[in-house]
Amino acid sequence: MINRRTFTKAAGIGTGAAAASLAGLGAHANAVSAHRATDGTPTPTVPAVAPGTRTSFDTLKRVRAGVLDIGYAEAGPAHGPVVLCLHGWPYDIHSFVDVAPLLAAQGYRVVVPYLRGHGTTRFLSSRTVRNAQQSAVALDIIALMDALKIDKALLAGFDWGSRTADIIAALWPERVNGLVSVSGYLITDVEAQKKPLPPKAEYAWWYQYYFSTERGRLAMEDRTDRHGLCRLVWDTVSPTWHFDDATFERTAAAFDNPDYAAIVIHNYRWRLGLADGERRYDRYEKVLATRPVIGVPTITIDAERDPFTAPGNGASYRDRFTGAYDHRTLSGIGHNVPQEAPTAFAQAVVDVDRAF
Known part of the structure; x- marks a missing residue:
């Protein structure tokens, strides 16, 4: 586990109050599928809503x-218990536009932040390296928690958001009340990434390799090409989701971040070892390369029609x-599960919070 006093110096952020430990939750606790809290009472059932019920958030802020x-x-x-919802690529906060009011109720x-490089999130200095290695993104969320005086939170995410939440749960478990992670364990080991996957x-x-080329970089810098590429990803990785053009355009606005x-x-x-990270994050990446275990209460979610879902119903990352x-x-x-x-x-967020 990373010491919180030492990481703040590298990340350039302040510390908050010390968090309580999650010690005492054993490795063989009961699963949450029965939707019952530890005192035997049923956990609340989230009312069903159709995807696309909401199109915007009532409150947008900056810090x-x-x-x-x-x-x-x-x-x-x-003053309610905090849930941090973390989006992926090529998505934005609108992935949680229906989830947020359900949890608020x-x-x-x-709290649903735009990750670095997305939406209204901006770097404070033009001199800051535009670095998106995994530990840098995770430290952004720790910094956000400190800025908002959030000592502990439930973390829930998918894609980049799952990876970020997994990292925080592994390195700073004292900041995490529970974890909902789509696709399970996504912490990246750059060395292991050099090994081929099944065809x-x-x-x-495909786009990961495209981005490794100059053509891919130019496509992402061109608004029209970027728009078409991201729309293609949406269509191919969510083959059963019948979203309309307006739904995509609301998210695509976040891609215009400079x-x-x-x-x-x-x-x-960086994931493929083709771009360097920054030295100040080396200490975290060395720990993450060991594939550290996550001990906080967790629900993992696999999406059946997601082409990135590993076979085996979660068996590949259960340990x-x-x-x-x-x-x-x-x-x-x-x-795009949420x-x-x-x-x-x-419901997974409510269950992981209430059922252990």
Whole structure:
């Protein structure tokens, strides 16, 4: 586990109050599928809503945190237990536009930040390296928590958001009350990334290799090419999600961030070992390369129609979660789980919070 006093010096952020330990949750706790809290009472059932019920957030805010001015949406009571919802690529906060009010209605304070390079989030200095290696993104969220005086939170995410939440749960478990992670354990080991995947899996990652070329970089910098590429990804990784043009355009507005292309290109090149990270993050990356276990209460979600879902119903990453745990597979759902299946996603958050 990373010492919180030492990481703040590297990240350039302040410390908050010390968090309580999650010690005492064993590796063999009961699964949450029965939806019952530890005292035997049923956990609340989230009311079903159709995807696309909501199209916008009521409250958008900004806060200086670490090296960023972070834009974020917020819903729910100001003093409720906090849920941080973290989006992926090529998505934005609108992935949680239906999830947030569902959780707010259950009494949660829901915070949905734009990740670096997205939407209204901006770097404070033009001299800051436009770095999107995994530990840098995770430290952004720690900085956000400190800026908002959030000692502990439930973390829920998909894609880049799952990776970020996994990292925080692994390195700073004292900041995490529970974890909902789509696609399970996504912490990147750059050395292991050098090994080929099965051809079908490599095919699904076509854009990762495109971004490794100069053509791919130029496409991301061109607004028209970027728009078409991201729309193609939406169509292919969510084959059963019948979203309309307006839904995509609301998210595509977040891609006009001046640092978007640089952040996306660096993220995918760094994962393949084709771009350097920064020295100040080396200490975290060395720990993450060991594939550290996650001991906080966790629900992992696999989407049946997501081309990135690993075979085996979560078996490939089960040993990385040593605390209270449950796994769920969503039939007929693609990659953008919270926007395609908001009720199931929100229910997982409530369950991981209340059922252990």
